[in-house]
Amino acid sequence: MSLPSPYFTYEDQILKAGKVSLIEIARTVGTPAYVYSAQGFLDPITQLRKYLGKMDHLICFAMKANSNLSVLKLLNQVGVGMDLVSGGELHRASLLKTPADHLVFSGVGKTTREMSDALDYQGQGIYSFNIESMAELTTLNQVALEKGKKARVALRFNPDVDAKSHPYISTGLKKNKFGMNRNEILKIAASIRELQAIEFAGVSIHIGSQILTLAPIEQAFRKLRILINELNDILPKPLTFADLGGGLGVRYQNEKPPRLETYCNLIKKHFGIPKSSNQPPLKILIEPGRMISANAGILLTRVLFRKKRKDKDFLILDAGMNDLIRPALYQSYHHIAPLEKSLAQGKQKKTNVVGPVCESSDCFASSRPLPEKLKEGDLLAIFSSGAYGFTMANTYNSRPRPPEVLVEGEQYRVIRKRETYDDLTRGEAELIKQS
Ligand SMILES: *Cc1c(COP(=O)(O)O)cnc(C)c1O
Numbered sequence: 001m002s003l004p005s006p007y008f009t010y011e012d013q014i015l016k017a018g019k020v021s022l023i024e025i026a027r028t029v030g031t032p033a034y035v036y037s038a039q040g041f042l043d044p045i046t047q048l049r050k051y052l053g054k055m056d057h058l059i060c061f062a063m064k065a066n067s068n069l070s071v072l073k074l075l076n077q078v079g080v081g082m083d084l085v086s087g088g089e090l091h092r093a094s095l096l097k098t099p100a101d102h103l104v105f106s107g108v109g110k111t112t113r114e115m116s117d118a119l120d121y122q123g124q125g126i127y128s129f130n131i132e133s134m135a136e137l138t139t140l141n142q143v144a145l146e147k148g149k150k151a152r153v154a155l156r157f158n159p160d161v162d163a164k165s166h167p168y169i170s171t172g173l174k175k176n177k178f179g180m181n182r183n184e185i186l187k188i189a190a191s192i193r194e195l196q197a198i199e200f201a202g203v204s205i206h207i208g209s210q211i212l213t214l215a216p217i218e219q220a221f222r223k224l225r226i227l228i229n230e231l232n233d234i235l236p237k238p239l240t241f242a243d244l245g246g247g248l249g250v251r252y253q254n255e256k257p258p259r260l261e262t263y264c265n266l267i268k269k270h271f272g273i274p275k276s277s278n279q280p281p282l283k284i285l286i287e288p289g290r291m292i293s294a295n296a297g298i299l300l301t302r303v304l305f306r307k308k309r310k311d312k313d314f315l316i317l318d319a320g321m322n323d324l325i326r327p328a329l330y331q332s333y334h335h336i337a338p339l340e341k342s343l344a345q346g347k348q349k350k351t352n353v354v355g356p357v358c359e360s361s362d363c364f365a366s367s368r369p370l371p372e373k374l375k376e377g378d379l380l381a382i383f384s385s386g387a388y389g390f391t392m393a394n395t396y397n398s399r400p401r402p403p404e405v406l407v408e409g410e411q412y413r414v415i416r417k418r419e420t421y422d423d424l425t426r427g428e429a430e431l432i433k434q435s
Contacts, residue, residue, distance in 0.1 A: 001335070003337065003383065004384055005384060010341045015340075015341070017298075018410070020407045020410060022298075022300060025300065031300050033403050033405055034390050037407050040296025041075060041296045042075075051261045051263075052268070052284070053268075058102065058284075058286075059285075059288065061075050062083045062290075063084055063089045063092065064089070065290055065293050065388055066293040066296075066386055068415055070406055072092060072093075075292075081098065084106065087111070090126075100123075103127055104127055104130055104243060106204070115143045128241070129151055129153045131155050131156060132180065134180075137155075137195065141197045144197035149197065150199050154202035156206070158171075159220040161220050164216060172208055172220060178206070186230060189235055190234060200239075203231070206245025209289075210247070212256070213258065214263060218266055232279055238280060241282055241284070244271075244287075245286070246290070246291065252294075253335065292387075294384045298381040299323060299385040299402070300339075301379070304317060306374070313351050314353075317354065317380070319382065320357040321396070323393050328359070334382045336353055337380065338379065338380055339381060350368070351369070364382060395424055400418060400419035400420060402419075
C-alpha cells in the first residue's frame with residue numbers, strides 16, 4: 001500500500017516530512033510526538049480557493065480538528081477564518097487576533113458566558129452564531145439585548161440525509177441532536193421580528209464527517225437551496241450567507257475521497273447564481289477540518305516491546321490511546337510505518353499494535369500484517385493524525401500529553417512543549433500543601 005499522505009514520504013530510505021528526517025525529530029524531541037507539515041495544511045486551502053474561484057467565500061477551519069496556536073497562526077496568515085465550538089476556542093482566536101468577521105460559532109450547547117464573550121469579541125462581535133434550537137436563539141437574543149448589541153445568526157438546518165460515515169460522526173439525520181428541520185426554521189423566520197437583538201442573516205448545515213461520496217452532500221445542498229428560497233420569501237431582508245459546513249473525507253487507508261474540484265463545482269452549481277434577480281449573491285462559508293489537517297500530521301512513536309504469541313504478536317508502543325484516541329473511539333484505521341524503510345520489508349506477521357494504557361481498547365491496529373523484524377527501540381509513524389489527534393489527547397493514566405512539532409521547509413520547531421509531571425498535577429499539588 002502506498003503511504004496515505006504526500007507530506008510524509010521515504011527519501012534515502014528514511015521517512016521524512018519534506019526534507020526533514022523524522023528520525024532526527026525523534027532524537028531531539030523524543031517520542032511520542034506529533035509532527036505536522038506546514039505545506040500539508042496550506043495545500044488544501046490553495047486548492048479550495050482555486051476551485052471556488054470568484055465566488056464570494058470564506059474558509060473557516062474547524063478548530064476542533066487541530067487547535068495548536070502555531071497551526072492556526074499559519075492558517076490565519078493566509079486569511080483563513082475559524083469555526084469555533086467553545087469559549088476555549090474563542091480564547092485561542094483572541095490570542096491570535098483573528099479578525100471578528102472571520103469567526104463563526106457552532107455547537108448545540110453554547111453557554112451564556114460563551115455567547116457574551118463572542119458578542120464582545122473585538123468590540124464588534126463574531127461574524128455568525130450558528131444556532132441549533134429556538135431555545136438557544138431566545139437565550140442569545142436575551143444576552144445580546146442586555147448588552148445593547150445585535151447578534152448575527154445562521155440557523156442550522158438538519159436536512160435529514162445520511163452521510164454514510166461512522167454513526168458517531170454523522171450529524172445530519174433527524175435522529176441526531178444537531179440542527180432544526182425545515183418547519184422549525186420557517187416558523188422562527190415568521191416571527192423573527194420579535195427577537196429584536198437577532199439579525200437572521202444566514203443558514204448553515206454540517207451533515208457529518210469523513211464523508212466519502214458527494215451524493216449526501218449534494219442532497220443536503222439541494223434541500224438547503226430550496227429552504228433559502230423559501231426563507232427569502234418571508235424574511236424582511238434576504239439571507240446574505242450560507243455556511244455549508246465541513247465533513248469531507250480523507251484517505252486513511254485506501255479510501256478515495258471526493259475531488260475538491262468536484263466538491264467546489266457542486267457549491268457553485270447550487271449557490272453560485274441567485275435564483276431570482278431580487279436576491280443578492282450569497283456569501284459562501286465552508287468549515288473544513290479533517291480535510292485540511294488529517295494528512296498534514298503523523299504521530300511519532302517508539303516500540304517498547306514485542307510480545308510474542310503463536311499466531312499474533314503484540315507490538316507495545318510508547319504512544320497510547322490517551323495520545324491518539326481515534327482507533328479506540330471509532331475503530332478508525334491509521335496506517336503505521338517504520339521510519340527506516342528497510343524495516344518495512346521482509347516477512348510479515350499479524351500484529352496487534354497497542355499502547356501502554358490499562359484498557360483493552362488501547363489498540364492502534366489489530367491483526368495488522370507488519371514486518372516480524374520490528375522490535376524494541378524501532379521508530380514508527382502513525383499516519384493521518386493531524387486531525388482529531390492532539391485535540392482529543394488527554395492525560396488518562398497520568399500520562400503527559402505529547403509535544404507538537406511543525407515542519408516548515410527545511411526547518412522544524414516545537415510548537416507545543418511536552419507536558420511535564422508538574423503540568424499534570426497543577427491545580428492539585430498546591431492544595432495538598434495547605435491542609
Ligand atoms: C466538526 C465540525 C466541522 C468539521 O468537520 P470535518 O469533518 O473535520 O471537516 C465543521 N462544522 C461543524 C459544525 C462541526 O461540528
